[in-house]
Amino acid sequence: MVAxxxxxxxxxxxxxxxxxxxxxxxxxxxxxxxxxxxxxRLTLGFTLFYLxxxxxxxxxxxxxxxxxxxxxxxxxxxxxPTALASYRLTFGASFLAALVNAFFGxxxxxxxxxxxxxxxxxxxxxxxxxxxxxxxxxxITLASLYAKAGWIGQWLEPVGIRVANTQLGVFVALTFIGxxxxxxxxxxxxxxxxPELEEAAASLGANRWQVFWRVIxxxxxxxxxxxxxxxxxxxxxxYGSVIFIAGNIPLKTQITPVIIMGELDMFxxxxxxxxxxxxxxxxxxxxxxxxxxxxxxxxHNSTSLA
Amino acid sequence: xxxxxxxxxxxxxxxxxxxxxxxxxxxxxxxGVALAFLSLFLFLPLVSVFTQAFAKGMGFYVxxxxxxxxxxxxxxxxxxxxxxxxxxxxxxxxxxxxxxxxDFRGKNILLTLIDLPFSVSPVISGLIxxxxxxxxxxxxxxxxxxxxxxxxxxxxxxxHDIKIIFAVPxxxxxxxxxxxxxxxxxxxxxxxxxGRNEEEAARVLGASGWQTFWRVTLPNIKWGLLYGVILCxxxxxxxxxxVSVVSxxxxxxxxxxxxxxxxxxxxxxxxxxxxxxxxxxxxALVTLGLKLWVEHNQAALNEVEVx
Numbered sequence: 001m002v003a004x005x006x007x008x009x010x011x012x013x014x015x016x017x018x019x020x021x022x023x024x025x026x027x028x029x030x031x032x033x034x035x036x037x038x039x040x041r042l043t044l045g046f047t048l049f050y051l052x053x054x055x056x057x058x059x060x061x062x063x064x065x066x067x068x069x070x071x072x073x074x075x076x077x078x079x080x081p082t083a084l085a086s087y088r089l090t091f092g093a094s095f096l097a098a099l100v101n102a103f104f105g106x107x108x109x110x111x112x113x114x115x116x117x118x119x120x121x122x123x124x125x126x127x128x129x130x131x132x133x134x135x136x137x138x139x140i141t142l143a144s145l146y147a148k149a150g151w152i153g154q155w156l157e158p159v160g161i162r163v164a165n166t167q168l169g170v171f172v173a174l175t176f177i178g179x180x181x182x183x184x185x186x187x188x189x190x191x192x193x194x195p196e197l198e199e200a201a202a203s204l205g206a207n208r209w210q211v212f213w214r215v216i217x218x219x220x221x222x223x224x225x226x227x228x229x230x231x232x233x234x235x236x237x238x239y240g241s242v243i244f245i246a247g248n249i250p251l252k253t254q255i256t257p258v259i260i261m262g263e264l265d266m267f268x269x270x271x272x273x274x275x276x277x278x279x280x281x282x283x284x285x286x287x288x289x290x291x292x293x294x295x296x297x298x299x300h301n302s303t304s305l306a
Numbered sequence: 307x308x309x310x311x312x313x314x315x316x317x318x319x320x321x322x323x324x325x326x327x328x329x330x331x332x333x334x335x336x337x338g339v340a341l342a343f344l345s346l347f348l349f350l351p352l353v354s355v356f357t358q359a360f361a362k363g364m365g366f367y368v369x370x371x372x373x374x375x376x377x378x379x380x381x382x383x384x385x386x387x388x389x390x391x392x393x394x395x396x397x398x399x400x401x402x403x404x405x406x407x408x409d410f411r412g413k414n415i416l417l418t419l420i421d422l423p424f425s426v427s428p429v430i431s432g433l434i435x436x437x438x439x440x441x442x443x444x445x446x447x448x449x450x451x452x453x454x455x456x457x458x459x460x461x462x463x464x465x466h467d468i469k470i471i472f473a474v475p476x477x478x479x480x481x482x483x484x485x486x487x488x489x490x491x492x493x494x495x496x497x498x499x500x501g502r503n504e505e506e507a508a509r510v511l512g513a514s515g516w517q518t519f520w521r522v523t524l525p526n527i528k529w530g531l532l533y534g535v536i537l538c539x540x541x542x543x544x545x546x547x548x549v550s551v552v553s554x555x556x557x558x559x560x561x562x563x564x565x566x567x568x569x570x571x572x573x574x575x576x577x578x579x580x581x582x583x584x585x586x587x588x589x590a591l592v593t594l595g596l597k598l599w600v601e602h603n604q605a606a607l608n609e610v611e612v613x
Contacts, residue, residue: 037407039403040408046397062437117337128597130348132589134544135564140579141583208327239428264436279427284425287422
């Protein structure tokens with residue numbers, strides 16, 4: 001089996017002690033591990049087949065469709081004023097929402113890990129609500145809460161703060177959906193922190209604030225960054241929870257997915273796809289950075305344990 | 307939660323605060339800030355869904371729910387979830403078995419590819435299926451041109467009146483795509499942590515491959531699997547963006563529950579929209595409750611294993 005040839009090492013006399021499989025220079029030792037558990041080819045085969053059918057082939061259609069545009073057509077489409085305004089809004093609101101979530105999400109995670117209070121189990125479970133609540137439900141609910149006569153809107157309106165149909169509304173919706181990402185990435189790291197490190201710092205004379213700033217925060221930073229990036233990435237693509245509260249005014253409150261949707265409604269698939277490519281490239285870059293961050297977190301933790 | 311410090315050095319309740327905890331004031335302040343933030347952003351919206359759903363009374367609520375349009379949306383949502391969840395479940399188990407029990411090159415790439423649908427905007431998730439199956443898409447160019455390249459397939463689809471985009475199959479495909487990673491993501495770390503010793507022992511003792519899976523692996527991963535299925539189902543029933551692109555939004559035919567909510571909302575039938583939304587909010591609450599229950603069982607299982 002050539003596929004396993006990466007296992008190959010320089011011949012060693014010990015190999016002749018174990019059964020061999022295959023012919024020629026790529027003869028491999030049949031290790032016990034490979035022999036005992038069945039189903040490798042079947043499960044890997046099905047995994048790759050399903051992945052290709054559902055994800056890879058359809059996704060590649062985006063790049064196929066874009067190639068029907070010339071470079072200048074593509075560039076013209078993705079730099080239309082409405083598109084540029086939507087990038088600014090989508091990026092800005094997503095970034096701010098992730099930032100606000102990083103701050104409050106950290107406090108929520110801290111409180112859930114370190115303190116006891118009434119109803120903690122329920123509060124902990126409720127944090128996942130934005131994952132569980134369908135985005136359309138979140139969308140109409142936020143829109144009605146922040147409308148002029150809404151529960152929250154009626155208090156903000158007299159102060160001169162308008163949320164519904166403004167960019168602030170986009171930010172509010174993105175904050176709602178991003179919260180669990182921060183809490184759920186920071187929480188396990190806070191739980192695993194070794195109390196001895198804090199005790200050591202305290203016994204060496206550090207006050208509580210110094211311990212937090214110099215000992216706890218540096219250890220949580222990779223997780224916080226991962227959570228931030230996940231929340232940011234999710235916010236960039238968000239559609240359902242935003243459209244109801246944003247009002248989708250061109251150049252003002254149109255997020256990028258709404259632009260794509262608009263082109264689709266006009267059956268202009270090439271244009272829609274061009275803008276989708278821009279979003280996909282950004283999302284993939286973020287996915288890559290999450291993986292790098294995760295790797296960094298793992299390394300960070302393993303060195304701190306050693 | 308104060309860490310265990312030997313009472314010899316630090317007797318409790320000395321009035322002085324513990325060196326590794328905050329003063330009561332800071333503690334209360336942080337709890338207050340956290341609860342205020344959560345109430346404003348999570349609790350208030352949740353309460354408002356149910357309040358507004360019953361704003362015109364029980365009669366109107368029931369009237370909206372038993373409306374044929376709503377019932378057909380419920381039916382379609384259930385069908386989409388009933389197809390997408392089992393398929394992704396089988397895929398998740400297969401992927402986790404391959405990745406956790408065997409070593410092969412490119413495993414990290416495979417892991418990243420499995421996560422891919424999470425990083426794709428819902429609107430784009432729908433768009434890609436339009437590009438594959440739509441009239442201007444890959445398959446469309448093969449089937450719908452003046453001289454279709456696969457005439458037998460085009461004729462067969464026409465004869466049986468099978469449409470993919472702006473019809474139920476498209477909705478199902480988009481739902482499968484957006485819920486693709488859920489089960490796999492739950493199972494892969496779990497099965498990696500459990501290793502392969504138990505399965506190898508079962509095999510050495512003479513169990514067949516299927517016996518090993520059903521009697522050894524499945525009992526170990528059942529809570530993780532259930533957890534993944536619950537999350538997958540919640541997303542499958544609640545997906546809006548992707549489904550909205552491929553559905554065509556024909557009322558009573560290709561509207562799922564979230565799309566039906568949008569339709570009612572756009573008709574300024576706000577109470578009706580919230581009545582339907584309350585069904586999905588209830589689903590979310592059930593999901594959270596089940597999640598809590600599964601986590602509790604998982605923790606109990608781990609404790610048994612440790613002790």
